Amino acid sequence: MPKPPARPRSPRRAPAKPRKASASEERFISVLGTLLEPSPFGRLSASDVTPEVAVRVSAIFAVCRFIAQGVGVMPIQIGRTLPNGRKERFSPPCSYTIRQRPNGWQSRFDFMTLQAYWTALHGNGFARIMPGSRGFMTTLVPMHPTRVSVQQLSDYAISYKFLEANGQWSPLRQDEVLHWRWMSENGIWGMAPSEICATSISLARQLDIAATAFWKNGARPDFLIKTAEKISDPAIAELREQFRQMYGGNNRGAPGVVSSKVDIVPMQSNTMEQSQYQELRAAILPDVCRHWGVPSTLLGDAKMARYSNVEQEHLSAQVWCLLPWQHRMEGPFDMALQPVYGEDVYVKLDSRGLLRGDNASRAALYQSMFNMGSITPNEIRDLEDFDLIDDEAADETFMQLGFSTLHAAASQAEASSSDLLAMNEVPDSSYEDVQEAGGFSVGQRVYWDGGDGVIEHLMVDGVLGVEGSPFAITATMDEPAASVRVYQDDQPTEFTVGKRVSDLSDAPAESDGDSA
Structure with missing residues (x-):
């Protein structure tokens, strides 16, 4: 019996060989040792996040900028607490250095903005105190956090080392350095916020890289030109170029005309994927702001912004974000000034301009x-x-007419020996009004020591004022009494005062200069 024909075998494929990296392939290495692979997506993990990498994320830079400029615009005041608890301005020789020119190349705003930016990004900010013509603090020289080493000695003092430009380490004492710290686990070295929120930063960085690769490598046209006829490659290229010139650029959206044998097929884009991508990118900003305590609405988060909460968001930023930073930036100055000028000296950043x-x-x-x-x-x-x-x-300070201190009111009542009668108060019923008494008449302008007015009531028998009051005036035929409307600047006031007629005059008293 003949054997059946053998089945044909498919040709074997050679095993895939591992791809060798090209000799010209670039590898980027940061100065701090972080390896960023040349792939457009990379393999950036949370452990690879450094401040230099983190600041490339727009949300991180916006947060650091907000904090740095918020601190930089606050004027610096130096004060001193008096023994009675009151406070006064204090201007030591180093006041010009702190409040105006920390060094020869930076203004106060530039210096404070830089230190706040370093502290917000790296967790630490440093400045070297240099003596000179204005005392122990004539110049403040910024020192980058990556070039400073901090160590606590056995006596709990802090020592610093600074890497100079020539590669040598310069030792510095604690009283020679201003050290600003972010939150710290040991009170010596501030933690870097970029390390605390490394996962969020890594995700944000990956999204940025993915977006760049998408727009760089994406090949998704808006439409296709479909025809039943066979077209050569040169004709295809010519047709494509004609469409680009006629309907591309400034002509985009113009009505198009094609032959009856050509169809235009629109491409359906992946709108769902794009919307998810946008939502993910939008979630990065509030997540980053959460770590630094900055309201996301102040950094462009329109999703959370409401007309009714704009003012509260600004107050929240001041209370929960900038106020802690205000105290953080004041502390190193206090620690430097108090050993020299006394424990009652303090430095304060004035935040009233922000409010x-x-x-x-x-x-x-x-x-x-x-x-x-x-x-x-x-x-x-x-x-x-x-x-x-x-x-x-x-x-001078002023108060509204009719306002007075208790001491002044008591002194005035004792000096005049009368009661102040409120406006429209009805005189006591134990006397009868008369039109004339003691050489004065009702409606006459009268003067006394320290005031003037117009007589409203005259009496010769009875009690003027509230009977039984220590300031009540008893009127007799020999000692008439008058109720006088008090005037000020030739205008009647709301007050009346009781006076004995013998204390009144029909003309103002002459001054010593006039009598001479």
Whole structure:
């Protein structure tokens, strides 16, 4: 019996050989030793996140910028606490260094912004204290956190080492360095926020790299040109170029005309994938803001912004974000100044400029403070950056007419030996009004020591005022009494005062200069 024909065998494939890396393939290595692979997606893990990598994420940079500039715009004030608890301005020789020019190449804003930026990104900020013509703190030289080493000695003092440009380490004492720290586990070295939220940063960085690769390598046209006829390759290229010139660029959206044998087939894009990608990228910002305590709405998170919560978001940023940073930046200055100028000296960052309301709100506040005598006109002008008034009255406090202290009211009552009768108060019924008495008449302008007014009531028999009051005046034919409407600046006031007629005069008293 003949054997069946053998079945044909498919040809064997050679085993795949591992791909060798090209000799020209680039490998990028950061200065801190982080390896970033040349793949557009890379393999960036949480352990590879450094401050230099983290700041490339737009949300990280926005958070650090917000904190740094928020601290930088706060003016610096130096004060001293008095034994009675009050506080006053203090201007030591180093005041110019701290408040205006820390060094020869930076302004106060540049210096404070840099230190806050370093602290927000690296967890630490350093400045070297250099002595000179303004005492022990004449110049403040910034030192990058990656070039500083910190160590605690056996006596709990802190020693520093700074890597100079020539590669040598310079030892520094604790009183020669200003050290700003973020949150710390040991109180010596601040933790880097980029390491704390490395997972979020790694995800955000991967999304950025993926977006770049998508737009660089994506090959998804808007439509296809379909025809039943066979077209050569040169004709295809020519047709494609004609469509690009006629309907591309500035002509995009213009009506198109094709032959009857050509169809235009639109490409359905993956809208669901794109929307998920956008949502994932949008979630990065609030996640990053959560680590630094910055409201995401102040960094462009329109999804959480509401018209009703704008003001509260600004207050929240001041209380829960910038206020802790304000105290963080004040601390190293206090520790440097107090051993030299005393424990009662302090440095304060003035955040009132960040809390300024609109014009109407500020005007209402100034008016209330001025009416209660707690602020002078020149202090109001200084807060609004106006020129001060060269008048002594502009440096005095004022109160509304009718307001007075308890001490002043008691002194006035004792000096006049009378009761202040409220406006429209009905005189006591134990006397009868007369039109004339003691050479004076009702409606006459009279004067006394320290005041003037117009007589409203005259009496010659009875009690003027509340009977039984220590300030009541008993009137007789020999000693008439009068109820006088008090005037101020030739205008009647709401007060009346009881006076004996013998204490009144029909003309103002002459001054010593006039009598001479």
